[in-house]
Amino acid sequence: MKAVILINPYLDRDSELYQPKRLKEELEKLGVSCDIVQNIRTAWIDGGNIAEELSARYDLCIYLDKDKYAPRMLEKRGMRLFDRAEAVELCDDKMLTHITLSGHGIPMPKTFPAPLCYKEEAKTGGFAWEKYPLVVKECYGSLGQQVYLAETREELDTLCDTLKLRPHLYQEFIGTSAGRDVRVICIGGKVAASMKRVSDTDFRSNIEQGGRGEPFDIGEEGRVLCEKVTSVMGLDYCGVDLLFGEKGFLVCEVNSNAFFGGIERVTGVNIARLYAEHIIRSMRGN
Numbered sequence: 001m002k003a004v005i006l007i008n009p010y011l012d013r014d015s016e017l018y019q020p021k022r023l024k025e026e027l028e029k030l031g032v033s034c035d036i037v038q039n040i041r042t043a044w045i046d047g048g049n050i051a052e053e054l055s056a057r058y059d060l061c062i063y064l065d066k067d068k069y070a071p072r073m074l075e076k077r078g079m080r081l082f083d084r085a086e087a088v089e090l091c092d093d094k095m096l097t098h099i100t101l102s103g104h105g106i107p108m109p110k111t112f113p114a115p116l117c118y119k120e121e122a123k124t125g126g127f128a129w130e131k132y133p134l135v136v137k138e139c140y141g142s143l144g145q146q147v148y149l150a151e152t153r154e155e156l157d158t159l160c161d162t163l164k165l166r167p168h169l170y171q172e173f174i175g176t177s178a179g180r181d182v183r184v185i186c187i188g189g190k191v192a193a194s195m196k197r198v199s200d201t202d203f204r205s206n207i208e209q210g211g212r213g214e215p216f217d218i219g220e221e222g223r224v225l226c227e228k229v230t231s232v233m234g235l236d237y238c239g240v241d242l243l244f245g246e247k248g249f250l251v252c253e254v255n256s257n258a259f260f261g262g263i264e265r266v267t268g269v270n271i272a273r274l275y276a277e278h279i280i281r282s283m284r285g286n
Contacts, residue, residue, distance in 0.1 A: 001283060002033040004058040008065045009038040018261040020064055022272035030276055039065045043073035055079050060283055064257045066092045066140075082279055083256045087234045091256040094139045095169050097233075104232050106225065107250050109135075109243065110172040117164040127160060127170065128153065136160075139167035142255075149173070174250060177243035181252060182216055184240045185263055185271055186230045188278040193269040194218045195262070213266040218242070222249055229254060236282065237275050 005020045024034045035058075043052035050073045054061065060080045063071050071085035083091075090100050095113050102108075114127070129150075136159045138146035150156035184194040196216035218226070226240045229251060239258025243250040260271040 001031070001060070001280070002058050003027055003035075003060050003062060003279070004054055005034060005036045005062045006039045006042065006065055006070070007036060008067070009040050015259065015261055019257070019259055019272075020062075022260075022264075023062060023276060026270070026272040026276040027279070029273075030280060032276070032280065039067055039070055042070040043077070050077055052077055060279065062279065063088060066142075066257070068092065080283065082236045082275075082282070083238070084234060084236070087236075088256045090233055091235070091238065091254050092140060093167070094137055094141075094253060095167070096139075097254050098169075101229060101232055101251060101254075104228065106229060106232070107245065107248065109174055109250055109252065112170045114160070114163070114168045114170060116167070120165065122164060127156070129156060129170065132156075133173045135171040135173050136163070137169050137171060138163060139169060174243045174245055176246055177250075180244065182218060182222070182242040182244075182249070183213075183258070183263060184218060184222065184226045184242060185238075185258065185260055185269075186226055186235070186240060187237050187271070187274050188281075189227055189230050189235075191218070191223045191226050192271060192274050193263050193267045194222070195266045213262050215267055218249070225249055225251070236278065 005023055007020050011017055020036045024036055027034045042054065043050055045051070052074060054074060055077050060082065061074060063081045063083060066088060068085065068089045071081050071088055075081055075085050090096050098108055098111050132151055132153070134150045134156060136148045136150055136156070141147065148159055150159055179199045180196060182194055182196050185192045194216055195213040197213055222242060229240050230238055233254055235256060237256070239255040241252040243252045263269070264271050
């Protein structure tokens with residue numbers, strides 16, 4: 001069996017490259033030959049058909065990018081991707097994530113999509129909120145970036161104007177979870193590890209934004225919730241971010257290629273090994 005790990009071509013930090021390197025290491029320990037390849041000219045349209053060279057060289061692809069076009073084309077050519085193209089798309093667009101999870105009994109913060117704007121000169125300011133602060137998120141973003149907090153109507157108007165040409169959403173601020181949340185890694189539909197992330201200086205608790213990780217047991221309530229999320233989203237691997245609501249956990253985001261370096265260090269769980277084992281079982285059909 002031979003695998004290719006596709007990564008974004010702009011990754012350059014050790015924290016970003018840890019994940020593919022660890023997966024390659026664990027797959028090769030289990031007898032699977034593995035290459036790490038940048039997602040450049042991976043697949044294209046030629047003469048009205050999809051052209052690519054990976055399916056002839058590899059049995060499977062571990063997709064660690066968020067580009068939605070390459071995985072669609074690779075799947076159309078018959079490659080098995082971890083995660084699948086549709087699941088990656090649904091996770092990458094935060095508004096689509098909430099829409100997909102809706103109607104399944106999954107608690108989430110109140111969330112509104114921003115109106116779509118095509119004109120730079122357009123005037124904004126029509127969106128009002130009854131209670132501040134308010135979280136404003138770009139629909140596409142990673143590592144806690146592209147997430148903002150509007151403390152007043154004036155700050156909200158400024159953000160609306162700044163982001164008007166980019167897909168974004170408005171989300172209820174969960175004060176009981178300010179500066180803290182839970183990152184849960186799920187593999188093969190099961191919870192593999194969880195940690196609490198805490199920040200003393202920011203409403204975002206992402207480790208990449210200065211937060212710190214601590215071991216944390218999500219209990220049966222959290223386990224059932226996260227496993228339902230992975231089932232609805234159709235994910236082989238993901239990170240589910242939970243907020244501490246007044247009445248229990250709320251699902252904040254789902255990340256198809258969630259970094260696992262921090263949670264491996266905090267919990268001691270070998271995430272890369274568990275994911276590699278799941279991939280091999282899936283390919284062998286058991």
